[in-house]
Amino acid sequence: MLTKLEKAEKxxxxxxxxxxxxxxNRRKLLVQYFxxxxxxxxxxxxxxxxxxxQVKQFCDQLVDYxxxxxxxxxxNVLKACEKFGESxxxxxxxxxxxxSESTDIALDFHDKYTDTADEQVLYQLDNDLSHLAQAMESRFELEDQLLEILYKRNA
Structure with missing residues (x-):
């Protein structure tokens, strides 16, 4: 994910x-994830x-992102796309x-780990992080497609 972020930044x-x-902010989120x-x-x-x-800090960064x-x-992307035509x-x-599918997964993760004082929930963290990482990687790819629309139209 970090390599893809570096490519996006370039x-x-x-x-x-x-x-x-x-x-x-994507970079900050990934650092918190790591x-x-x-x-x-x-x-x-x-x-x-x-x-x-640490988990709650990550959850805050996740929701912010x-x-x-x-x-x-x-x-802003949608407004720009309106100027670029129907396609x-x-x-x-x-x-x-x-x-939006990944948003639901991120919010569920956030709720699970911030709405409890029971530290036993941390034993489920590795599995939940894995599921979240898959969703966020898909999200980043989709977001990058939006960024590519803007880039092509502005280049």
Missing amino acids: RWGGANNLIDQWLD IVAGLAPYSRSEKSLPSMD VSEGHFEVYN SIETSNALLPLI
Whole structure:
């Protein structure tokens, strides 16, 4: 996921302040994910779980990222697509419902790990993180298709 982000930053970075901010927030989300998942370079000692505070920080970053997409970025992308013609509108309208599927998964993850004080829930974290990572990777690919529409029209 990080390699794909770096490619996205190289391709679209500097084209638009909102896009730059969005990609930067994607990077912050991925760093938090690596910390919570115990992935390099943030590896934890074997059999160690992250703290609930670390998980909640990740959940906050996750909701911020998802919200930013829905309430800021996608609206601007849709407005731009309206200027680029019918095919851009159709593509963006086809992508947004697919992106929303990952939103539901992200919000369910957030609710599960922030609405409890029971640290036993952390024993389910690896499986839940794996499921979330698959959804977010799909989301990033779909979001990148939206960014590509903007890039092609602005290039």
